Amino acid sequence: MHRWLVRTVANLFVFAVTIPVARQVYGADDGAFIGFTVTSWTARDGLPSEAISAISQDRDGYLWLGSSAGLVRFDGVRFVSWDALGESTLPESIVNALCISRDGSLWIGFGNLGGVSRLRNGALSSYTSQDGLPPGGIRTLLEDREGTLWAGSFGGLARFRNGRWEQLGERHGLVGATTVDRLYEDRRGNLWVATSAGVLRRNPRQDILERTDAGSYRARDIIEDSGGAVWVTGQPQPFRRLTSATVSDSTPQGSGAVYGFRLLRDGQGKLWVATLGQGLLHVPNPSWGNTRAERLTQQRGLTSDWVTSLFEDREGNIWVGTEAGLNRLTVIRAKPVVTSAEFALQTVRAVTATRDGSLWTGTADGLHRLWRGRSQWYRERDGLPSATIRVLHSDASATLWVATGRGPVRFADGRFSLLPLPTGVRLDRIDAMTTDLQGNLWLCDFTGIYRWKDGALTELKIESGRHTTAIYADSQGRVWIGFRGGGLVMHQDGTFTEYSATDGLSAGAVGAIHEDTAGTIWVGTFQGLSRFARGRFVSIASHSRSLGGGGRLTAIVEDGQGYLWLGTDAGLVRIRRDEFDKAAGDPAYSMQYRLLDVSDGFEGRPTSQGQPTSTRSSDGTLWFVTSRGLAALDPRALREYPRPVAPVIERILADERAFFPESQLSLSPRTARVQIDYTSLSFAAPSRILFRYRLDGYDQSWVNAGNRRQAFYTNLPPRSYQFRVAASRGDGVWMESPAILGFAIARAFYQTTWFYAASAGIVVLALSGVWRLRLRQVRKQFSVVLAERERLAREIHDTLLQGMLGVALQLHGISETLNSPLSTTKGRCERARDNLEYYIRETRLSIWDLRSPTHETRDLATALHETIDRAATSAVRVSLKVAGKPRPCGQVIERHMLRIGQEAISNAVRHAEATHVRVELGYDGTSVLLRVSDNGRGFDPEDAAHASVAHWGLRSMRERAEQIGGHLRLTSTPGRGTEIEAIIPLSE
Known part of the structure; x- marks a missing residue:
């Protein structure tokens, strides 16, 4: 069992808790769908039309959506309809097919009256049946490797070569008024045609279409898998698999009786099947003999079970168009582990790892242990005086100390033993525990701070009325105690030394204390991160960009690779220790970090209902207590995000008049308001992309805009300007090459040199x-x-x-x-x-x-x-x-x-x-x-x-x-x- 979990964690960022019984989700028959986050857009999010029939991506990185309301451009944040772009008027509103050709042209196929338009360098050209196109609405567009554009419609097939359209007929092997639903080119250059009468294939050496089998059925779509087999979906047979030697009917296991409408093979070789009414199917391994499928439906986050289009962008995101909206499936760095219902309902308060390889989890209803692949619960019947666990601590001898609702307990040799306290003393509200180098146990209770030494309990006299939140014994024999009201007390050689904000410590309640492998003490508070060095603290505010704007810090753990992992309100933040030094020494320095949040599958937030809130197990896995249970991460297998593409400057609004970027852009005199729209065409986590901009000739330094994609200026003096905008993934690393746009504001007559000279005279x-x-x-x-x-x-x-x-x-x-x-x-x-x-x-x-x-x-x-x-x-x-x-x-x-x-x-x-x-x-x-x-x-x-x-x-x-x-x-x-x-x- 433990080996399965480690294998899973090695490839995933696991959220939930350790489990007594687990099931292999891969190939499940009950509709399980894992490994992706689903993000959806509908009309409420600005989508002009919810019925998406085609998706494509141009060379700049924009997504283009074909819908029943026309053509729409999308940058991951904003939808812009064709009319709002200020371009030429499209001949028809219903867009059924899209294709980006190698010269950068956007080809648009219309679905009602038919016809094709070509957008190239801002110029729109339109073609109809009078230009050689087949009659009826366009169903599909494809450019082959030779540069020929193919168009399939309800009335047949045509191709665009040498500047003209040519319709294919009987001499090309196409008989009658055949509806062409889909076109596909395989790796050998063969053109496959899915028609209402079956599947045709064109050999590039011959200008003729041939039938691939003797059967007659309506083929909806065609795709080639990584093994070279061609998959066909249609009716009445839902799936048909064609190889050079055989033609066989095949239905992925777990798919049920579904009929595919669109097919997609992603960059990983996985097969996606769009259905009309039964959701989206995912076949992780479509090779013959192992075609189990996972299903995503409206109940699991899809906007509709009627899926009408599929597309994979450059970053590997899967885009799913339905009759009710747009969906993005992003590979996450985290997947939920299937757990027993009993454990999933518990409130996790503390987690710690012991030297024997055990992982202990304290909850509101018992203590859980994962050891050597075995899962075991401990409650009152197992010797615990109370199943309410508040604090856990593992000392150097692998002894586990447990703070329960009825006092502290020691677990050794498979047994629990209650700490013998003096008569009249009750320690049932312990907030933190630790053991020092001498093996003495320190207990931070609501009533005070105590030390168990040589079988005797002694109360340590520190300022009364201060409630502790964390305690830590370091390798130098010092004991650090943090308080809810802020501040720290350090005990060394019988002397207490107090530290506060005046000593450089971050303000706010202390959430976590940690000593790294170099012996440096780190303190996380509700307002920042502090490092103790040379008798003084150095801090960074938690709301700053250097810590992802995360708010409260409740967990600190080291991953063994030179990184610190922080549990914050924004998610998990990974930083290098030397980056902290740079940021602390230079307030203007933008620290590089990595933030894992809900877009990575991190649901919930790190919490501090007990201590400790994070630990590192013997196999290198990091564990965090969260509001949704327990989160586990293998930092060695963490996937890095692709760098954001260079920003794109879209337009300038000068007094509500739109201007699109060009080499010599001149704005009219007396321009009062200037708005510059820009974006970054990265779709994996667009909300995480940050921007900064600077207007040379006006701004003295860079303006941090956050994730805002607009810059505003008022009453700019008449002169020439250069606007620069740079993007960052939100980890402190900025693109080296910002996007640049030059423009000038013309002078009014009273702002010219001759007017100044005349006025001076x-x-x-x-x-x-x-x-x-x-x-x-x-x-x-x-x-x-x-x-x-x-x-x-x-x-x-x-x-x-x-x-x-x-x-x-x-x-x-x-x-x-x-x-x-x-x-x-x-x-x-x-x-x-x-x-x-x-x-x-x-x-x-x-x-x-x-x-x-x-x-x-x-x-x-x-x-x-x-x-x-x-x-x-x-x-x-x-x-x-x-x-x-x-x-x-x-x-x-x-x-x-x-x-x-x-x-x-x-x-x-x-x-x-x-x-x-x-x-x-x-x-x-x-x-x-x-x-x-x-x-x-x-x-x-x-x-x-x-x-x-x-x-x-x-x-x-x-x-x-x-x-x-x-x-x-x-x-x-x-x-x-x-x-x-x-x-x-x-x-x-």
């Missing part, structure tokens, strides 16, 4: 204009400041300075009359005082006007009278004459006119040596005139123009006149006096 001009405007504003402000300074200078000159000069003249006059009577002198002093007070008031008014310009209450004539009174002296007479009707001129005009008059009168009195100064103020309705003339000595105006310092008063008067919109006229002749006239226009 406009900006420069705008800035220049702003600068000029600002400069003008600053100059204006500066001119205002200068004007204010000049006004201030004029005000000082015309008020304070003139007043001081007047007082100086009066004081000079007083000094000349010191010899005069006192009354005269006193009068002149009083007048000088009055003049001084007047000019002080004028200065105050000027300052007040600088701060807040307001007008005095006096009118212009009155102000001039006061000026004349203070300017007049005994030697100079000053008179005023007002002509016209006085009218208000405004504060600004009257102030400037007054200052002009003051300056002119002062100059005449002080410099003209005149005896009479005449002041005239005239109003004519549109202007006001102020004229000051004297009979003094006069001067030359040309000389005055160059004497700016001496004649500051003349300049000030002229500026004042211009500021209020008027002009100043000076008339002077030496010896004949001077006249100053200011004319100021008045607004209406």
